[in-house]
Amino acid sequence: MESFIAGLPKVELHLHIEGTLEPELTFALAERNGISLPYADVESLRAAYNFSDLQSFLDLYYQGADVLQTEQDFYDLTWAYLMRCRQDRVMHTEIFFDPQTHLDRGIDFATVIGGIHSALVAGRKTLGVSSCLIMCFLRHLSEESAFETLEKSLPFKAWIDGVGLDSSEVGNPPQKFARVFAKACELGFRVVAHAGEEGPASYIWDALDVLNTERIDHGVRCVDDPLLVARLVAERIPLTVCPLSNLKLRVFDSMADHNILDLLDKGVCVTVNSDDPAYFGGYMNENYQALADSLMASKEQIRRLALNSVEACWLPEKEKEVLRNRILAYV
């Protein structure tokens, strides 16, 4: 099974580029930028990756981003992730970035997106990994801050495929950003949002009906509402599920309790993704492998999950067809 998963062509749809910052790169960038870290070494930083919930992770994740200062830093971060894509046979990836995390530290929008975009272009050309870029608004910040960020992104609009919503979910419902998302839609951005990770099923309804999202990031709490599950099935609304993330942030007590295969068998368009792989202990192959190890996922279930990601991605239909055929032909 391990070699089947390793060789399977894959698509990733839920990946925060800041969440790919490995402790080794954190230390290298800290040294390059003359920043001192509150950890003695790589091992003690990695040892701190012990989370009780989403917020305990976010506190460390935002602190970790401090070492990202220059365009080259953002390039190196993105490039390291794309090398991992090639290693894991990820053919296409749709990545999130969090501009507010950097703007609030005095880093220009151009610095952040310049580095990420250049690496994505190089990844396409030299690694054969295609990509889309999704700008996320931090939901713990204000509507006003989100509007300012949207405004700052406009000179770079050609490099951004969509907008998303992440950070602390509970207490920050989709409604808070209804007007920003309406504006983003009007400007031609595609729309996704994190919902139903820690927050209730009602946030998933609201992401769909108030924000007009075409996919839901996480969405695993949909099972609390059978009517919602029926809608997800009927409309083939994709969920970008992140198994190792859910385990690390204690959304499920154990991987054996994860509901992704139940949702798959009910006909929901569930997909497998790594979220913040440097913090959660695994990239794409490890996320698929966890389903094989703990949920006894079969090769055909793994293949269906990979095909769902092709269906849910934003590539043109012709390129989807090529990927779909490669996955179907793979043995």
Ligand code: HPA
């Ligand atoms: O899984 C997540 N949920 C919410 N915000 C995030 N920011 C990075 N990862 C996540």
Ligand SMILES: [Zn+2]
């Ligand atoms: Zn996420």
